[in-house]
Amino acid sequence: MPVFVAGVGVISAIGNNVAENQDSLKKGIHGIAPMAYLQSAHRNRLPVAEVKLSNDELAQKAGLSNRISRTAMLSMIAAEEALADARLPLNTALRKAFISANSVGGMDKTENFFPEFSANFHAGRLRDVVNHECGSITELVARKIGFTGFVSTISTACSSSANAIFYGARLILNDVADVVIAGGCDSLTRFTLNGFNTLMILDEKPCQPFDENRRGLNLGEGAGYVVLVSGKIAAMLQRKPDVQLSGYANANDAYHQTASSPDGTGSFLAMDGALKMSGLKTSEIGYINLHGTGTQNNDIAEGTAIKRLFDGHYPPVSSTKSFTGHTLGASGGIEAVFSVLALQKGCVFPNLRLETPMKDLPFQPVTRFMDNLQLQHVMSNSFGFGGNCSSLIFSKS
Amino acid sequence: MRELISITSAVSVHRGQIVHNGKLVFEEKEASAGQFLLSAYKYTGAAYPKFYKMDGLCKLGWIAAEYLLKDKSANSLIQDFSTGIVLANRNSSLDADLKYHQTVSSIPSPALFVYTLPNIVIGEISIRHKIKGENAFFIQDAFDAVFMEQYVRILLNNDKLQSCICGWADFLADDYKAVLMLVEKNKAGIEFNAQNMLTYF
Amino acid sequence: MEDLKKQIIEQLNLQDIKPEDIGNDQPLFVEGLGLDSIDALELIVLLQQFYNIKLVNAEDGPKVFHSVRTIAEYIISHQNKND
Numbered sequence: 039m040p041v042f043v044a045g046v047g048v049i050s051a052i053g054n055n056v057a058e059n060q061d062s063l064k065k066g067i068h069g070i071a072p073m074a075y076l077q078s079a080h081r082n083r084l085p086v087a088e089v090k091l092s093n094d095e096l097a098q099k100a101g102l103s104n105r106i107s108r109t110a111m112l113s114m115i116a117a118e119e120a121l122a123d124a125r126l127p128l129n130t131a132l133r134k135a136f137i138s139a140n141s142v143g144g145m146d147k148t149e150n151f152f153p154e155f156s157a158n159f160h161a162g163r164l165r166d167v168v169n170h171e172c173g174s175i176t177e178l179v180a181r182k183i184g185f186t187g188f189v190s191t192i193s194t195a196c197s198s199s200a201n202a203i204f205y206g207a208r209l210i211l212n213d214v215a216d217v218v219i220a221g222g223c224d225s226l227t228r229f230t231l232n233g234f235n236t237l238m239i240l241d242e243k244p245c246q247p248f249d250e251n252r253r254g255l256n257l258g259e260g261a262g263y264v265v266l267v268s269g270k271i272a273a274m275l276q277r278k279p280d281v282q283l284s285g286y287a288n289a290n291d292a293y294h295q296t297a298s299s300p301d302g303t304g305s306f307l308a309m310d311g312a313l314k315m316s317g318l319k320t321s322e323i324g325y326i327n328l329h330g331t332g333t334q335n336n337d338i339a340e341g342t343a344i345k346r347l348f349d350g351h352y353p354p355v356s357s358t359k360s361f362t363g364h365t366l367g368a369s370g371g372i373e374a375v376f377s378v379l380a381l382q383k384g385c386v387f388p389n390l391r392l393e394t395p396m397k398d399l400p401f402q403p404v405t406r407f408m409d410n411l412q413l414q415h416v417m418s419n420s421f422g423f424g425g426n427c428s429s430l431i432f433s434k435s
Numbered sequence: 436m437r438e439l440i441s442i443t444s445a446v447s448v449h450r451g452q453i454v455h456n457g458k459l460v461f462e463e464k465e466a467s468a469g470q471f472l473l474s475a476y477k478y479t480g481a482a483y484p485k486f487y488k489m490d491g492l493c494k495l496g497w498i499a500a501e502y503l504l505k506d507k508s509a510n511s512l513i514q515d516f517s518t519g520i521v522l523a524n525r526n527s528s529l530d531a532d533l534k535y536h537q538t539v540s541s542i543p544s545p546a547l548f549v550y551t552l553p554n555i556v557i558g559e560i561s562i563r564h565k566i567k568g569e570n571a572f573f574i575q576d577a578f579d580a581v582f583m584e585q586y587v588r589i590l591l592n593n594d595k596l597q598s599c600i601c602g603w604a605d606f607l608a609d610d611y612k613a614v615l616m617l618v619e620k621n622k623a624g625i626e627f628n629a630q631n632m633l634t635y636f
Numbered sequence: 637m638e639d640l641k642k643q644i645i646e647q648l649n650l651q652d653i654k655p656e657d658i659g660n661d662q663p664l665f666v667e668g669l670g671l672d673s674i675d676a677l678e679l680i681v682l683l684q685q686f687y688n689i690k691l692v693n694a695e696d697g698p699k700v701f702h703s704v705r706t707i708a709e710y711i712i713s714h715q716n717k718n719d
Contacts, residue, residue, distance in 0.1 A: 141552060192573060193573075194570075195554060208589055212589055214585070229532070229536065232539050233535065233548035234548075236544065236545040236677065237548065237549070237674075237677060238545075238677060238694045287569070288569040288571070289516055289568065289569060290520070290557065290566060292565055292566060292567050294562070294673070295550070295555050295674070296549050304567065422554070423552055423558070424552060424554040424556075424557055424558035425557075425558045425562070426554055426557070484652060484670070487649045487650065487651040487652070488648070545677035546678050
């Protein structure tokens with residue numbers, strides 16, 4: 039029983055909707071720049087990939103109060119776009135679910151509240167931190183878009199929204215839901231920036247994924263959602279979906295809290311599992327959207343896993359984090375949307391700023407936008423802290 | 436025909452007590468959360484220095500898993516990717532978040548930052564017992580047994596996994612509660628369903 | 637070096653270990669104390685917090701943090717520079 043993708047929605051450093059993102063990807067315009075919105079001591083040192091809208095502007099777009107967490111606003115905008123894109127029938131009683139992932143929750147508001155509050159327990163607006171925890175962000179958006187049938191929040195770091203997507207697929211396959219909006223969101227916060235800085239995996243220049251001399255990642259923010267429907271609902275839609283989620287898998291690397299095993303065991307198991315589920319051969323994958331963060335560790339682990347699994351038949355690969363930065367909890371969702379677009383438009387996105395291919399890998403990412411391709415199947419990888427590795431495969435219906 | 440799915444081992448760690456399969460196996464009341472977990476660790480007799488570096492949630496989950504799998508690790512049950520882990524909690528990694536946040540004003544601590552995600556506890560359990568199967572972490576208001584039963588059944592019925600560790604692990608300040616259950620196919624045990632899971636809470 | 641050992645034990649949460657358990661030339665990583673990459677980062681924090689020394693290149697880590705002696709030598713040579 040297939041699961042169809044009926045709609046997509048995205049907001050990131052390279053665009054505030056699907057069309058803008060697509061345009062930037064095609065033109066090679068990335069969103070990594072000096073910090074403009076976040077207040078941080080690292081402002082002049084660390085480039086980031088912020089969504090190019092202030093909280094006030096986002097609030098207006100999202101139809102939410104500007105006192106609401108930026109994470110929720112980003113989530114709202116992308117989820118609404120996906121929903122509109124799906125053009126669901128209005129007069130059918132559908133069992134709806136909203137599965138959203140994030141890692142920071144309402145932290146952006148909390149970290150502004152905290153210093154005032156620490157100094158003086160009567161200071162600070164308590165209402166600002168009411169939506170601190172991850173689940174609140176999801177519930178808030180679920181209520182606004184009317185998808186309150188079944189709501190769940192997944193928090194597994196960088197693989198969160200990929201996990202949300204295949205969890206959504208399971209709800210459909212097990213006849214628990216008819217339509218699921220699934221994906222994730224995250225906004226840039228000092229908490230995350232300082233944390234990643236202390237792990238010394240941030241690049242002080244725009245990142246260079248899969249480059250021999252890569253220095254680390256750039257943090258980003260955004261949200262990405264897909265609308266998943268069953269075959270029955272797909273048949274009812276005005277615009278018949280042309281993409282399916284045909285395979286997915288999740289595995290644990292069981293190696294270290296934040297580093298990947300050098301031979302990429304977890305990555306290998308996730309990709310292999312997704313292929314087995316879809317029944318596809320490695321040679322049938324037309325493009326891999328890499329997790330490709332640009333850290334020394336991830337890229338060699340992921341690259342090694344691909345080398346082992348695809349063994350000589352390497353499809354075009356690229357990391358769109360070279361455009362959007364690493365959007366953490368949103369990355370699986372945003373990159374799922376990009377993978378769907380790649381399939382629909384028959385194109386492959388470039389891996390920007392590649393200068394020296396990694397010497398230990400027998401393949402390298404593509405560096406130019408290519409279209410007019412006959413793509414049937416696209417794979418998207420998302421590997422998170424805690425050893426949580428996920429891989430999704432989208433196919434043309 | 437539905438395969439037999441059973442809970443073959445269950446551990447609860449709460450209010451100074453560790454109960455394994457209905458038996459009280461360790462107790463230290465009147466101790467703070469930190470002291471209790473440390474004592475419980477020493478009592479297991481395990482030599483695992485990395486335990487000391489873990490945050491409260493990970494220590495809690497690690498200890499619960501240690502008892503849960505006590506009689507199982509010798510068994511070839513736990514193999515690579517046929518065992519999965521699905522956990523949920525209410526407070527995410529808030530305890531670790533707060534501790535980490537305190538260091539941000541001086542020098543942020545990498546060792547603390549590493550724990551500011553709830554699913555790291557799954558990572559720690561996986562590393563300890565070499566478990567590589569599917570894993571997920573959910574944030575819920577309270578343990579949703581119906582949800583958990585459904586999720587784990589999907590994984591076991593579709594042959595994604597042969598066994599699964601599932602349950603709840605929550606830690607905040609001095610409040611902690613972990614209930615871990617080992618769910619296996621075609622083994623003797625208590626029938627796996629929402630009602631039976633709730634009896635451990 | 638004795639003070640350094642105490643600081644290392646405290647910073648890295650090595651609760652089961654006493655200063656006398658750490659040899660001056662004993663390898664700290666992989667074998668020996670079996671420290672990992674996060675411990676290396678914490679040692680970088682230690683240098684900054686207690687000795688005001690910033691290790692900018694994470695790649696220098698393995699050399700500097702090889703043993704207590706190499707750390708002590710690094711501190712002595714770089715503290716003079718900071719004055």
